[in-house]
Every structure is written in structure tokens, then in C-alpha cells.
Amino acid sequence: METNRYHRQILFAPIGEAGQEKLIRSHVLIVGAGALGSSSAEALTRAGVGQLTIIDRDYVEESNLQRQQLFSEADMKQKMPKAVAAKQRLSEVNSHVKIDAIVGDAEIDILREIVPETDLIIDATDNFETRLLLNDIAQKYQKPWIYGAVVASYGVTFTVLPDKTPCLQCLQEYIPANGATCDSVGIIQPVVQKVVSQQITEALKLLTGNEAALSGKLISFDLWKNEHTEMEAEALRKPDCPSCSSKRSYPNLAYDSRLKTAVLCGRNTVQLRPQRKQTDLDEVAKELKKNKQIKLFENPYLLSFEVDSFRIVLFQDGRTLVHGTMDSIEAKNIYHRYLG
Amino acid sequence: MKITVNGNGLEIQDEVKHIKGLIDFLELEDKPLIIEHNQQILQKEEHEKAVLENGDKVEIVHFVGGG
Ligand SMILES: [Zn+2]
Numbered sequence: 001m002e003t004n005r006y007h008r009q010i011l012f013a014p015i016g017e018a019g020q021e022k023l024i025r026s027h028v029l030i031v032g033a034g035a036l037g038s039s040s041a042e043a044l045t046r047a048g049v050g051q052l053t054i055i056d057r058d059y060v061e062e063s064n065l066q067r068q069q070l071f072s073e074a075d076m077k078q079k080m081p082k083a084v085a086a087k088q089r090l091s092e093v094n095s096h097v098k099i100d101a102i103v104g105d106a107e108i109d110i111l112r113e114i115v116p117e118t119d120l121i122i123d124a125t126d127n128f129e130t131r132l133l134l135n136d137i138a139q140k141y142q143k144p145w146i147y148g149a150v151v152a153s154y155g156v157t158f159t160v161l162p163d164k165t166p167c168l169q170c171l172q173e174y175i176p177a178n179g180a181t182c183d184s185v186g187i188i189q190p191v192v193q194k195v196v197s198q199q200i201t202e203a204l205k206l207l208t209g210n211e212a213a214l215s216g217k218l219i220s221f222d223l224w225k226n227e228h229t230e231m232e233a234e235a236l237r238k239p240d241c242p243s244c245s246s247k248r249s250y251p252n253l254a255y256d257s258r259l260k261t262a263v264l265c266g267r268n269t270v271q272l273r274p275q276r277k278q279t280d281l282d283e284v285a286k287e288l289k290k291n292k293q294i295k296l297f298e299n300p301y302l303l304s305f306e307v308d309s310f311r312i313v314l315f316q317d318g319r320t321l322v323h324g325t326m327d328s329i330e331a332k333n334i335y336h337r338y339l340g
Numbered sequence: 341m342k343i344t345v346n347g348n349g350l351e352i353q354d355e356v357k358h359i360k361g362l363i364d365f366l367e368l369e370d371k372p373l374i375i376e377h378n379q380q381i382l383q384k385e386e387h388e389k390a391v392l393e394n395g396d397k398v399e400i401v402h403f404v405g406g407g
Contacts, residue, residue: 037407123407126405149406150406174373176402222346227346231376231401232376
């Protein structure tokens, strides 16, 4: 270990040398590399965790730059996948951290491989389908995970500890219905930092052996309205919860709960996920170039093209984003017309 | 009557008699809410029975999805 690098953090008595050693030996999974994920990843990288795995399915766009702190205009111009751009930036910040970047959906198969190897999962996703999946996989492998979410000037966070706190499935009746989570009301950047401050402080407590210092509370705030709320969550635990009780069956790990198409909230975009197939982007590009009407962009991770009022982005893993529609049938039609 | 909601003082009319009335007053009726009334978490069916009194403390949390 470089002696100076973590000096101020080691001086902080609850962490100390012993805590720093634990941190360096830990592996954290961050699911999502948008606003919350960028900020969490940078904080943990600077703090000196040993290993970070970052999963994200998206690429950098102009409207991300206002709040997604790892990304630059160059990343935007090159349409870099967020996981890859994040890894590049984080490696510049701290070359001692081992960073794995995964461009793709946080789906069951991949989580099954990674989660058993990790000490903690940080939720930085933008949807409850993935959160419920994280919840069940965390329960199954007895890993803590930290829920965090933001919209407008409002944020909410809660640390889920296996066998110690209620889980997200216990709180299922409070999860907003599909569509109600769309970010059509925008977001200001400070609320991201505030949720991440909470999440990462909890993470540091967990990773350095300071469990007794955890908040244990459901915390929410609205920075614009000057509101702050903390709630003891224990009363919300469901004794017959299908994800965390003794009668557990992990309903969110059932394969049929996975969506093949997903309308990406507030983004006027549909994601299509065909049967797992690696895609030779160069082959596809060659075909598309025959059509003179198509404006094509390619980088090593994805290709993007515009037709009519749509923009289509194809990733190596076969996932396709159709921008310009919220209608999954229309998106499928476009997909079949241009990508077979 | 004066109560505290999410840490801030709130003056409410006498027509607002219970938690359900407060939710309507705050126009939050279409969201699933976790509500704590004087440090007691309420089930949804208790919202109409939980009578508000001067000085009561109410905490309201809702989940959001953005990241
Ligand atoms: Zn549960």
C-alpha cells in the first residue's frame, strides 16, 4: 500500500489501518453507471476498495453530462458505453483498483457469476425490475445491498441486510406501478451526491467492519423543499416474505419474470433483447452501408444509425436500443426491417 | 392545528381530521406511501382511523426509481 494515499482516511479512527486493509481486500458490485453509479464508483475508487465490478447497458449521451460525473464530451462524441468510459476514468483516478466493466443488462446469469464473489452490491439502477432481481440474488447469497434512487430534488435510500432488515420484496406494495418512475420531471445534480453520500458511508461502514454504525433506517429527503425523513423500517418486514422469510422461494429469480423488451422510462426509447447472440458489428455495418439513406456511426462496442425519425443502437451482445419510440411493437418492426 | 410533516411545521385546516385527510390535502393520494404517525408505521387501512392532533409528527416516504 502507498502510505500516503489513504492517510486521511486511516486517520479517521473508526476506519484506521485495519479498516483500510479490509477495504483493499473487498470487492463491490455497482449495478448501473448513470448518475448514482458514476458517483458511487468514483467514491469507492478513491477510498481504495480492492475490486469494483460495474455493469451498465447504456452509452454516454449529451444529456448525461449535467450529472454523471465520470463522463466527458469526448465520451459523448464517441458514444462510449458507460461501463467502459467509467473504467477508463476510474483507472486514471486510482490505478490500484481492479475494475471490471460489463456492457450489458444486469441479468440473472451474469449476477449469479459475480454476486457470490462480492462483499456488497450498490444499487444504481433506474428500474425496479432490476432492483427486485438484485434483492433476491442478494438474499440468496447473503450479501448486503444498498438501495438508492433519485428524481427531481428527491432521493431515497435504504440498506438491506440479509436476515437483519426487511428486504425490497417486503416493501413491494410501496413500489410505484410501471411507468410511474419515469424521470419526466428532471433531476438536479446535488440530490445524486446526497444519496451517494448516504450509500457510500453505509458501504464504508459495512466494508470496514463497522456494522454497528449502520443507520438501519429508511431515509428520504427533498433538497428543494428542505425536507428530511428517517424511518425505522423494522415494522415493514413481512414474516411470510417470499424473498427473505423462512418460506422463501425467490420469485424474482424466476426466468419468466425477465422482459425481452423494455421501454426505457422518460427516454422515448425501447430496448430489445433478442435471444442471447454475439453480434459481429462489422458484418452488420457492411450490410447497412448498402443503404445510402442510412447515417452510420461505429465504435468497437456498438453501432448507431439513423433512419426516418428513429435512431437505432446495436451492441455486441445483440441488445438494441430504438430511440424515438415508446411503443415496443413499433420498435420490433424497425428492428426486423433493418437488423433481421 | 399545527403538525410537523417531514421535519417542517404545517398549519392545517380543521377539516383535515386524519392521515387520509392529510394525504388528500397534500395531493399525494395517487402514490403508494409509507407513513409514520408519531413514530408508528401505519398500514393503508389505518389511514382513516389515525386521527390527527395538534403537535403530531408525520413522516411520509415514497419510493422512486431513477438512478
Ligand atoms: Zn423480505
